[in-house]
Amino acid sequence: MTARTAPPPARRRRAGGLGPSPWWGYAMIAPAFIGLAALYLWPFLKTFAKSFMDTPAFGPGTWTGLDNYTDLLGDGDFWQAFGNSGIYTAILLLGVPIATVLAALIQQISRGRAVYRVLYFLPVVTLPVAISMVWRFIYNGDFGLLNWVLSLFGVQGQYWVADDAYAIYAIGVVGIWMSLGVNLIILGAGLQSIPPELYEASSMDGAGRVRQFFKITLPLLSPSVFLVTVLTVISALQMFDLVFVMLRSVDNTALDGSKTIVYLFYEKAFVQFDQGYGAAIAVVLLLVIMLATVLQFRLQRRWVFYD
Amino acid sequence: MTESALRPRKANGAKPSHRGEWVLHLALTVTAVLMVAPFAWQLVTAFKTTGEASQSPPTLWPAEPTGDAFATFFDSVPVWSQFTVSASALALRVLGQLAVAALAGYAFARLRFPGRTLLFGLFIAMLMVPSQLFLIGQFELIRDLELLDTIPALAIPGMFSAFGIFLMRQAFMSIPTAYEEAARLDGAGPLRTFWSVMLPMVKPTLGALAVLTSLYSWNDLLWPLIVSPRGDNRPLTVGLAGLQGQYGTDYPTLMAGALVASLPLIVIFLVLQRQFFNGIASSGLKG
Numbered sequence: 001m002t003a004r005t006a007p008p009p010a011r012r013r014r015a016g017g018l019g020p021s022p023w024w025g026y027a028m029i030a031p032a033f034i035g036l037a038a039l040y041l042w043p044f045l046k047t048f049a050k051s052f053m054d055t056p057a058f059g060p061g062t063w064t065g066l067d068n069y070t071d072l073l074g075d076g077d078f079w080q081a082f083g084n085s086g087i088y089t090a091i092l093l094l095g096v097p098i099a100t101v102l103a104a105l106i107q108q109i110s111r112g113r114a115v116y117r118v119l120y121f122l123p124v125v126t127l128p129v130a131i132s133m134v135w136r137f138i139y140n141g142d143f144g145l146l147n148w149v150l151s152l153f154g155v156q157g158q159y160w161v162a163d164d165a166y167a168i169y170a171i172g173v174v175g176i177w178m179s180l181g182v183n184l185i186i187l188g189a190g191l192q193s194i195p196p197e198l199y200e201a202s203s204m205d206g207a208g209r210v211r212q213f214f215k216i217t218l219p220l221l222s223p224s225v226f227l228v229t230v231l232t233v234i235s236a237l238q239m240f241d242l243v244f245v246m247l248r249s250v251d252n253t254a255l256d257g258s259k260t261i262v263y264l265f266y267e268k269a270f271v272q273f274d275q276g277y278g279a280a281i282a283v284v285l286l287l288v289i290m291l292a293t294v295l296q297f298r299l300q301r302r303w304v305f306y307d
Numbered sequence: 308m309t310e311s312a313l314r315p316r317k318a319n320g321a322k323p324s325h326r327g328e329w330v331l332h333l334a335l336t337v338t339a340v341l342m343v344a345p346f347a348w349q350l351v352t353a354f355k356t357t358g359e360a361s362q363s364p365p366t367l368w369p370a371e372p373t374g375d376a377f378a379t380f381f382d383s384v385p386v387w388s389q390f391t392v393s394a395s396a397l398a399l400r401v402l403g404q405l406a407v408a409a410l411a412g413y414a415f416a417r418l419r420f421p422g423r424t425l426l427f428g429l430f431i432a433m434l435m436v437p438s439q440l441f442l443i444g445q446f447e448l449i450r451d452l453e454l455l456d457t458i459p460a461l462a463i464p465g466m467f468s469a470f471g472i473f474l475m476r477q478a479f480m481s482i483p484t485a486y487e488e489a490a491r492l493d494g495a496g497p498l499r500t501f502w503s504v505m506l507p508m509v510k511p512t513l514g515a516l517a518v519l520t521s522l523y524s525w526n527d528l529l530w531p532l533i534v535s536p537r538g539d540n541r542p543l544t545v546g547l548a549g550l551q552g553q554y555g556t557d558y559p560t561l562m563a564g565a566l567v568a569s570l571p572l573i574v575i576f577l578v579l580q581r582q583f584f585n586g587i588a589s590s591g592l593k594g
Binding site for chain 1: 331345346410420433543558561565568572
């Protein structure tokens with residue numbers, strides 16, 4: 001009994017010794033709490049609820065159970081958008097090995113690192129809308145730069161972003177180009193933590209750069225590569241801007257066959273004002289992202305090296 | 308953080324790696340050219356006439372360089388007012404974000420109160436949810452507050468981020484408690500300790516958070532599209548996206564517009580490179 005009653009005063013005294021009354025804590029998190037509750041927690045619950053409702057543009061909605069979800073499963077547009085987001089994500093994952101090699105190259109050179117970092121980072125700080133416009137011009141089928149360059153090599157040009165057969169791949173290339181800078185910085189920070197002695201020792205043993213990359217850099221950098229992979233998947237599944245700008249024609253609709261999940265969500269919830277259906281799309285997106293992330297954490301044991 | 312680690316490496320690694328380094332430079336330079344080429348093409352096109360930009364094969368340099376495209380852009384888009392909207396929303400969002408995140412981050416790192424762990428866990432859980440799930444509810448709240456088509460509407464949701472709170476909490480946790488104890492012995496209250504002792508010590512993190520928030524704010528498209536239905540108080544991103552519908556094939560004007568709208572943030576980046584890199588490295592978070 002005494003043992004059970006003894007701790008609280010001691011704890012209170014300790015708390016009193018460490019800081020002022022708990023009300024200070026509540027007061028300081030109050031702005032964050034109010035904001036996050038009103039703008040994130042509550043909207044999240046609302047969206048979740050709406051996904052089970054039929055929501056007319058005006059007036060209250062009615063509960064319809066799983067109707068939105070069963071409609072989604074039978075909706076060809078949804079599966080197509082889902083597939084497009086999958087393709088886009090897969091293409092962006094190709095950017096991870098590219099970034100890994102480039103990060104290692106930058107680490108190896110003795111001068112000029114800062115210049116490369118800045119040049120590779122430029123797309124990150126440029127408006128995605130602006131980037132989309134520039135690439136749309138480069139991809140132009142009639143007088144775009146890409147088709148001209150390809151013609152120099154005798155390759156037949158295409159209407160890259162006006163043709164569903166190519167559009168999502170063309171956008172994927174831009175996505176890799178855009179995300180390279182961020183990936184390089186994260187991987188570069190990971191490279192800093194590899195002890196230089198390892199490279200020196202292996203150089204003395206006669207190991208070349210390529211061998212060092214596979215035997216030292218890659219295993220020791222794998223936690224950072226893993227982080228970049230997880231972040232790439234999460235952000236690629238949420239891609240919106242590039243589709244919105246690059247694929248919209250003058251009549252304000254994107255190429256039908258090349259929409260991504262988030263574009264479809266935007267169109268349903270905020271253009272057609274079918275919020276219930278849009279909400280269901282968003283909830284499915286959440287599930288897909290969670291599943292993809294959990295899966296990657298499961299698989300990491302196979303290839304990520306922690307010391 | 309990265310710098311201190313950089314220097315010894317440079318000294319150690321320099322000697323063995325000089326030999327054959329030109330191969331590495333070659334690979335990096337080729338990539339750099341690919342990275343910069345779209346910008347160069349944008350720049351060249353912005354000074355062409357519409358006719359020349361639609362020629363096939365394209366000319367690599369404007370035959371008669373002209374600033375007409377910039378004039379058209381400034382005539383057809385209210386650039387200055389949209390710039391003001393973008394800049395005001397950015398300032399509001401950054402200041403709000405820093406205040407909210409620093410206060411909450413400090414409380415979570417240092418103050419004791421019942422429910423602290425639970426609340427922090429709740430905040431962090433919000434990090435996992437894709438932002439689209441919040442949009443409908445956020446839109447309705449802004450609408451019900453009658454803030455649609457206003458600058459605060461653009462800035463408010465971005466002021467509150469679990470990520471910012473997390474980042475600030477980590478920064479405060481890395482500071483030795485001795486400073487606070489000294490402040491308390493001097494008779495400083497919690498708010499004063501926070502403001503004049505602790506806050507100055509997390510300046511680098513505040514800087515990193517400020518540039519990251521600026522980046523997201525300046526570049527955001529989806530949220531401004533949603534909360535400016537009437538079109539008053541639209542930021543540059545929305546104005547630029549609309550330009551395409553208007554001048555779909557007038558590429559010099561589009562390129563000039565894209566250049567003007569992107570330039571402010573590129574300049575800020577060139578000045579504050581280290582803050583950008585530190586922000587990205589410590590967060591690992593993408594837009």
